[in-house]
Amino acid sequence: MGNIFSTSLSLDTIITRCWDCAAGQASYLCNLEDNLHALQAEVAKLKELRGDLMSRVRIAEDEQQHKRLNQVEGWLQRADHVIADADQLSRESPQQVEKLCIGSCCSRHPRSTHKFGKQIARILQEVKHLKENGDFSDVACKPPLPSATKRPSEPTVGLESYVNQVWSSLQKEQVGVIGIYGLGGVGKTTLLNQINNKFHDTTHDYRVIWAVASQDRPIERVQDQIAKRIGLSNEGWKSIEEKDDDIFKVLWKKKFALLLDDIWEWFDLTRAGVPLPTQGNGSKVIFTTRRLDVCCQMQPNMDNNIKVECLPPGEAFELFEEKVGSETLRMHPDICKLAEAVVDECGGLPLALITIGRAMASKKTPPEWEYAIEVLRQSAASVLPGVGKEMYPKLKFSYDCLPDERFRSCFLYCSLYPEDYLIEKDELVHCWIREGLLDEHTNLSNARNQGHFIIGSLIDACLLEKRQNSVSVKMHDVIRDMALWIAGESEKEKFFVKSGVQLKEQPKAKKWEEVTRMSLMDNQIENLTEILECPNLQTLFLRRNRLKVIMDDFFNFMPMLRVLDLSRNMNLEELPVGIAKLVSLEHLNLSRTGIKKLPVELKALARLKYLNLEWTADLEMIPQQLISSFSKLQVLKLEGCGYGCLLVLEEMEHLKYLNVLTLSFRRASELEKALRFNKFFSCAIEQVSLLDFRDSRSLNIMALAKLQHLCTLRLWSCMDLEEVKIERNIIEGAGCFHSLRYVIVDECNHLRDVSWVTFAPHLEELWIAECNGLKEIISEEKLGEVAELKGNLNLFSKLEILILNRLPKLKTIYHHALPFPHLKKVYIIGCPMLKKLPLNSNSAKGHRHIIEGEEGWWKDVEWEDESTKIAFLPTFKPHIL
Structure with missing residues (x-):
């Protein structure tokens, strides 16, 4: 059987190939030393080239935040391998050179030396090739922008439900704008951080943009942050309009989620170049603010405005424990219980819990904790190191952003009431009016409207809390402390506030002459038997004490007093005749006292405009012509008064400025007679009680x-x-x-x-x-x-x-x-x-x-x-x- 394949080669061809092979092998031996020197020289140059290139790469990466090109990264990796191989061959070269003989063309170990020479020749060629291809005009480029960038965020307590609520709203196609609002320090920014990081950790098709607004030039600042996030260079921009045009051109093509932190007024998205979110573009805007009114301006659907509340007691203690350290709480069996009292004083506000928790971390004994509780019930700023400096300025920003000094004064006035006190809105407004804190108005109705407008603004700013019933408001304990801190720093306002601190006697003060407003509400004081020289005092709150006796001369040195509240002192049966010295008094509240008769000396209060005698069931006598002597009276409250309303009806006819009247009737016949008496009353009566009707x-x-x-x-x-x-x-x-x-x-x-x-x-x-x-x-x-x-x-x-x-x-x-x-x-x-x-x-x-x-x-x-x-x-x- 013949060969399937046959190869025929001439003898010349075979001889030629054998010679070439032998010659090539000989050249590796003969050129070994030259190639070795050449390799060492070329590697040195390659190292220099690699060093220069790495310098350019580091500048691009570190300073310009660019990403190195793939071809540059590949070249550098290959260069590292080749240099490593060349260095290894250089270390082995002395041994191989010693084996050479007969003019370096033969070797005592030809096979080993030949292999070594061949490696030297190959690496030399690779080095030369790398050098020839190592000239890069560009070494790096801008990296592709990630859909979201991770933001630093501490572990949170009590925000999980809010994160879920916001995230759930984001999934709804019809929801484009979501507002997050609440008190300063309640955790709004932390919540927004959590939302940002949830975007980062979740698969989605949004371009997530984080921006922080500011009081100063908010639109320009937000534009700069957006531009950086979407890869726009701001070089050459001269105006907001130029920026918004460039930003809009990029964003209208994208599905974005703008996370806008800490806005203080309506933010014009369009002017900033941000396309308004619609169901069509699927984009979202989530913002935080301290003001409810800003939420409503940005997004009127209240279902999409989410209020972040203070923490409930359990979660508040958990956050406090995290900051104070469980080791501190275990230092003594009593400390944990005392810590609960400290937490209670923080009112669930995370900023307060964190700040005071850190301040208490080094307090290891019960007396230290007991002292802290005592001072926290008055003001944290004065005793706990760093608390006032760290916490109150952050909260004060809300105060600073109020529209004007009138709003600020009205806010500070609320701190005269005790902690957790339900402040009746109408009563508060009447005090503001009599203090001259509101504008001059042609009638009382307009002034009251302005007062209620200011209350609404303070609620919107989260500086007051709206209660379940619509007639009262409350001030958060920490906000109240901040207000007292501000008043303490003020040159104009000098407050003396000892409300709700269980005083049994008149307090002492060093400089009564500086005090402008004093509140001793909600204490256990029975007697006022020491004269207070307060020439600048305008407000005195003595409500809800156990007053029995007020000495006749007590009011002698209060010529500027405009508001006096003695209400809810059921043991107070008579007023001192010295009350006549209060020639500037405009507001007198005697409601729910045990007063049995009004002294005729009250006629001296010629400027009186507000008199409250509600629920003075024991009041049996009002001197004739006393009510009519208050010619400027605008508010007269007699609901529940023991002295029959019909007995003073005729005198009321002389009160030409009377605007608010409250009355009680104990018989249907009284009611009918009163309403027939003068049509004028139908315009003034705001409250009526029908009490103990027995005749119908x-x-x-x-x-x-x-x-x-x-x-x-x-x-x-x-x-x-x-x-x-x-x-x-x-x-x-x-x-x-x-x-x-x-x-x-x-x-x-x-x-x-x-x-x-x-x-x-x-x-x-x-x-x-x-x-x-x-x-x-x-x-x-x-x-x-x-x-x-x-x-x-x-x-x-x-x-x-x-x-x-x-x-x-x-x-x-x-x-x-x-x-x-x-x-x-x-x-x-x-x-x-x-x-x-x-x-x-x-x-x-x-x-x-x-x-x-x-x-x-x-x-x-x-x-x-x-x-x-x-x-x-x-x-x-x-x-x-």
Whole structure:
């Protein structure tokens, strides 16, 4: 069988190839030393080239934040390998050279030397090649921008639910702008950091941009941060308009999430070049602010504005323990309990918990902690090292950003009230007016409106807290401390505040002459028997003490005093005649005192404009012509006063500036006579109480409907009253109680319903208690008598709070379900027969109700359908006695 493949080579070809092979091998030996010297020289040059290139790369990376080119990185890696190999060969070369002989063309170990020479030749060629290709015009370029950059963030306590809430809102297509607001130091920036980092750790298609606004040139600063984040150079920009045009050209093509921290006023996204988020572009803007009004301006849908609240006690202690250290808390068995008191003084504010926690970390003994608690109850700044310096300036920024000095003075005034005190808004405004803190107004109504506007602004700035009821506000303990700290630093305002600190005697002070406002509220002082020389004092709060005696000369040296509050001193039965020395007094509050008679010397108070005698049940005598002598009086409060209102009606005719009047009537005949007496009163009366009615089983509601500004109505202990009539002629005045906001019905045992509240379309609070015979709130039968109105009712459309307490026969609130668009809280206690509420699934839509009651009652509630039950079950809060 023949060969499948055959190869024929000539003898010349074979000889030639053998010679070339032998010659090549010989050249590796003969050129070994030359190649070795050449390699060492070329490697030295390659090292220099590599060094120069690395210098350029480091400058680009470190200074310009660029990323090295892949081809540069590849060249450097290859150069490192080749240099390492060349260095190794150089170390081996002496041994190989020694083996050479016969003029360096032969070797005693030819195979080994040949292999070595071949390696030298190969590495030399690689070195030369690298040198030839190591000239790079560019060594690095801008790196591709990451979708989000990680931000430093400490472990958080109590923010997880807010993170989830914001993140959940971001997933909704219809939500484009989300506002996060709350008190300074409550954790808004930390929350935004968490949202940023959640973007970083999550797969998404957003370009995430973090920017911090500022008080100074906020738009330009935000534009610069956006430009840097999206890779725009700001060189050549001269104006906001140039920036916004360039930014817009980039962002309108992208799906972005702008995280905008700490804005203080409406931020014009469009002017900054940020396209407005829409469902079409899918972009998002999440911002933080201390001001609710900014939230509303940026994003009017309140469902997308999220308030960050202070921490509840458990989480507050957890954060405090993290900062103070568990070792400190274990140093003594008493310290942990004392730490709870310290935490309580922080009011759940993270900034306070963190700052004071760090300050207390070195305190290892109970006396140190006891002392800290004592001073925290007055002011943390004065004793704990660094607290005032670190914490209060951060909070003070909110104060500094108030519109003007008037707002700031009104804010500081609130610190005169004790910790956790519910400050009645209307009372506060009247004090501001009498102190001259508001603008000069042509009438009291305008001044009150301005005062309530300022309160709203302070609430929006999170410097005051809105309470469940709409009539009062509260100041957070830490914010109050900050206000007292500011007042202490002030040259103009000198406060002396010892409210709620259990004083039993008059306090001492070094410089009474400097004090402008003094508050000794909520103490246990019984006697004021030492003269205070306070020539500049304008405000004196003595409310809620145990006062029995005020010496006649006590007020002798207070010529500038404008506001005096002696209210809630039930043991105070008489006023000193020396009160006549208060010639500048404009505001006198004697409500809920035990005063039995007013001294005739009060006639000297010619500038008096506000007199409050409410609930002075023991007041038996007011001297004739005393009330009429207060010719400038604008506010007279007599509700619950023991001295009959009819006895001073004639004198009221002389009060031509009277703007606010509150009254009580104990008989229907008194009410009718008073309302016939002078039409002028219908414009001034704001509050009326019907107390202890004994002469009538029915009341004609039309007698009260004529009061144009009636805001609050109380029916209290009207034991014979069975019916409040709704007469047909009320139809003509449908909605006639248009100013009525608050109704309280208490201890009216024969009353069967309160259907008349149907005609108070703006009713906000309804409180009914201890009415043993009440069976229904709104009677369908009674409404049927005025059928013309029944179909047009907008029942309880403004109601916010409904309180039903101890109504044993109550079966029905209303026979049909109602939407309750503004309802916030329902409180039902002691109503065992009330099985069904006027609610359906529509009543819950878009609202945040709280229904508080007994758990046993709640289990027996009958729901209209399963969807209603599911909607309202989460709203229940068990009542705790």
